[in-house]
Amino acid sequence: MQALIETIVTPLVDHPDDIKVDVKEENHKMVYHLSVHPDDVGKVIGKNGRIAKAIRTVVYAAGSDSDKRIYLDIM
Numbered sequence: 001m002q003a004l005i006e007t008i009v010t011p012l013v014d015h016p017d018d019i020k021v022d023v024k025e026e027n028h029k030m031v032y033h034l035s036v037h038p039d040d041v042g043k044v045i046g047k048n049g050r051i052a053k054a055i056r057t058v059v060y061a062a063g064s065d066s067d068k069r070i071y072l073d074i075m
Helices: 002-012 038-045 047-062
Strands: 020-025 029-035 069-074
Touching (some): 002 020, 002 029, 002 038, 002 047, 038 047, 047 069
Parallel strands (some): 029 069
């Protein structure tokens, strides 16, 4: 899942080396924390959050076969 998130986000940002995805696993959910360079945050979120919503949709669909619920947090 981390590779999928990085693959989606890399073409969107100007500083691809600063992309970092951390995973926190809990009882019934997995939380992925995506952090990018401060100049790229707006590009990842997009106008009115459209790009962030699209990224979350793809990630949630890819993880739908797992037993745990998946969350993507963009910082």
